[in-house]
Amino acid sequence: MTSREKKNKVIQQVIKPALKEAGFHSLRGTQAFSIHKEACTITVNIQSSQFNSNATGFSFWLNIVVDTPDLSDEQLQDVTFFKSFTEACFLPHQGRLHPLRNIRGYVIDGYKNYKPMDTPYEEIQAIIVNDMQQYIIPGLSQIDSISDYQECAALWQEESKSQFVRLVDYFSEAHMLTLPFQKDTWIDTVNMKELVEKKKTLCLTTDEIMQNKSIYCKVRELSTHPQEDTWPLICMTLSAE
Numbered sequence: 001m002t003s004r005e006k007k008n009k010v011i012q013q014v015i016k017p018a019l020k021e022a023g024f025h026s027l028r029g030t031q032a033f034s035i036h037k038e039a040c041t042i043t044v045n046i047q048s049s050q051f052n053s054n055a056t057g058f059s060f061w062l063n064i065v066v067d068t069p070d071l072s073d074e075q076l077q078d079v080t081f082f083k084s085f086t087e088a089c090f091l092p093h094q095g096r097l098h099p100l101r102n103i104r105g106y107v108i109d110g111y112k113n114y115k116p117m118d119t120p121y122e123e124i125q126a127i128i129v130n131d132m133q134q135y136i137i138p139g140l141s142q143i144d145s146i147s148d149y150q151e152c153a154a155l156w157q158e159e160s161k162s163q164f165v166r167l168v169d170y171f172s173e174a175h176m177l178t179l180p181f182q183k184d185t186w187i188d189t190v191n192m193k194e195l196v197e198k199k200k201t202l203c204l205t206t207d208e209i210m211q212n213k214s215i216y217c218k219v220r221e222l223s224t225h226p227q228e229d230t231w232p233l234i235c236m237t238l239s240a241e
Contacts, residue, residue, distance in 0.1 A: 003109035006119075006121050006124055007058040007108045010108070010125055011046055013125065014132060015062075018129075018136075018137055019033045019137075020033070022137045022140065024044060027043075027073055027076055032044065032045040038069060038144070039144055039145035040068065040143065040149070041066075041070075041076065042065070042140060043064070043065045044062050044063070044140070047061055047063050047105075048060045054116065055110065055111060056110055057110025057111075057117070058109065058110075059107045060106055061086045062086055062105075062136070063086060065084045067146075085153070085156075087105075089152070090139030090140075093159075093165060096168045098222075112224050113224075113225060113226065113227045166204055167204065168219060169202060170202050170204055171215055172223070173194075173195065174195055174216075174230065175216075175220055175225070177191040177192075178191065178233040179230060181233060186233050187236065187240060196237060206241070210235070216231060
């Protein structure tokens with residue numbers, strides 16, 4: 001089974017049935033589903049990346065909009081997803097450190113350590129079934145009004161500021177920025193300067209970073225280049241500040 005086929009199959013066999021079972025109905029001619037509640041309408045659009053390929057993997061995510069309750073299906077077909085959020089908000093740590101996710105959403109296969117991946121479909125299916133049953137459908141079910149959504153959004157915003165999330169974001173960026181370099185070519189590079197700025201942006205201290213190597217190791221394990229140990233370059237950056 002190709003990566004594209006695995007992506008399409010998990011959408012057809014897991015995502016769509018879970019939404020329908022939760023009371024959502026499909027909007028004709030689209031990949032979107034909606035549910036009308038007393039105080040709001042929730043629309044979920046299954047979106048695939050236009051950059052999907054065997055090299056990058058085949059990714060998809062759920063764009064979600066909470067709107068007023070009086071919208072018809074015809075109006076929902078034209079709903080803008082500009083102010084949408086994704087299913088990542090419902091997942092632990094907002095989808096970080098997930099075996100099938102990156103910043104784009106769910107990613108089927110792609111490359112790891114410069115070699116093509118071929119994750120068994122059964123493994124993909126089991127993970128996404130668990131996400132739908134344990135997090136995504138319950139998360140959607142708790143939103144019964146626009147004010148409910150606004151309360152959830154405030155909580156998600158606070159969670160994004162937690163030390164753990166900020167450290168994961170720092171180490172994810174650090175691992176990618178340092179990959180092309182060795183100790184003798186790293187100092188004063190543009191990438192090093194970016195990493196210094198990333199630390200400032202995330203309001204992290206050197207001690208916080210140095211004391212959480214275990215988080216770095218998990219980020220590295222789940223990255224596309226787990227064989228590369230970039231910790232020494234991260235330490236060099238912190239020492240050079």
